[in-house]
Amino acid sequence: MTIMSTLSSLIHHNPLNSKTPTSLFCSSIRKNHTFSIKFPFLHNTHLPSQVGIQKVARSPGLTLENMKWPSPDDEIPFWESRITTSDVTIEAPLSADNDSNLTHIVHVTAEMAPIAKVGGLGDVVTGLARACLSRGHTVDIMLPFYECLPKQQMTELNLICTFDSYHDGNWVPTNAYRAVTSGIPVILIEPTNRFFKGPRIYGGSYDELEAYLFFCRACLEYMQVTGTQPDIIHVHEWQTSALSLLYWDMYHRLSLKKPRIVLTIHNMEHYGECRKEQFGKSGLDSDVYATADKAVDDRTIGHNPERLSLLKGGIVYSNAVVTVSPSYLKETLSSGWLSSILIKYRDKYNGVLNGIDTALWNPATDPFLPSKFDVQSLDGKTICKEYVQRGLGLPTKDVGASTHVKDKKPLVVCITRLVAQKGLHLIRHAIKRVEELGGQMVVLGRASNGQVQKEFEGLATLHNQGPSIRILLIYSEELSHMLYAAADMVLVPSIYEPCGLAQMIGMRYGAVPIVRRTGGLADTVFDMDDQSNHEISNGFVFEGIDEKSLSSAMDRALAFYSDKPDEWQKLVLKIMQIDNSWNNAAAKYVSIYNSVRAH
């Protein structure tokens, strides 16, 4: 099987979880590449002037002459035949300067990168946890022990205890394991019923809402039986919002006295809609919570039956609520049905812009790249671009044949979940427009909706044999790293975007962002043609949700690339040095933790 002949079959293939013959075959090969990297979490890593100029770690002996270029005819896709996420062990970060007031934080979450990552939530939990660890805090992450977790990416996996946790009139024997992954201690909660079984993080054949309700209570039960009393329990999204209710109305009245709860809302689109009888299975009396000032979903008031919203309950019951950018905070205070409850609790509602983990996302050390690079030399980026182009069968020039940008085709990448929020019609339009403008584009995305999947499969069939567009409907952490490194531009045309990581990761890898002005995109990307903002301008921004608006930004970006190669080069170096690390954001979180913790 070759890439070209199987691009359409690949669209269903998940290299992380798949048991297809291809990935089984790969695993024997991967062993030869296994190595560990220790990320130097240097004190100065986060200084703006230092970002991106750590010493480049090139593969020993790698030259253009002995580079093994991939081809679409390769039996194993190039992103699977090099190092994979399972081969990379990320050690604990070295301490940065310790904060003065040290805190014990336990994140309770449905995702963490890379072992249980579906989108940005996973990146944020891991990035924030590592940043707090490096500042001297004690951090644990509590995660469901999903059956699909890659155990080879965890070390020191040990059973801590077995305890019973309540669900729907029964006490379910539950195992708690401890492990270390990405340098972070993780506690994995494994019920002995059907919850969290199956090949995926979400969408298993069990009731997801009940499973996460169970998980919330099991985490508190675990803390109670083991006598664990962190200063802060940090919950995320609707999946773990109910923990605040269970904590204050049940476990705080039992033995847990010290913890305070911080809730981060990463995306207000998912409310955790819950029928009363489902909620009752947690052991709380649902009638008590079905009121406007507690957890009733206001849109269902007067309906028969009314419903609860776990996210709303979390907002009411948590000591502090955070959302992931200042602009998204403003947007959520002025629109959406949750705005009234957020306004009521405005004093405890904060907007903290996410960071990216600059150790995990570092083009100077990234183990997934065929050639590393930094602001002192972009040769490695040129190689990454050619590597990806060759591997996907996109036309390229030999490296070194021309240094003139005009002779090269701009490569635009779009790496995203394929859901309405991400501007699907704009992604489709971008494909057309990039082709018309003579550029190249790679879409890496996965759809959870069958209709969307079909539509993009159709586009893949139409374009993937052609000379300029590749659409890969898979999830691949490895390929995403290579694409950010290869890209000249990264497109994020979201209809709304609470924060968005792709534009920040793209910039770190020298890919100029083209974004819609919304949420965190508005807080991180500033238009090159906005004279009032010249010092911070770093990309191309559009406002409307129509195709013409997108074209206006794309056309400007592609024209800038081909008409002003020297200025483009300067822009690339400028964006690589922007400090979007977790350092600033972690400091803000620590101050929120300090403001609510019990003294």
Ligand code: ADP
């Ligand atoms: P969201 O959380 O809404 O999905 P973000 O921009 O906050 O959006 O985060 C998305 C994260 O998921 C980024 O790290 C991005 O690179 C990654 N990602 C999205 N789709 C894929 C994919 N198909 N393969 C690999 N990584 C992906």
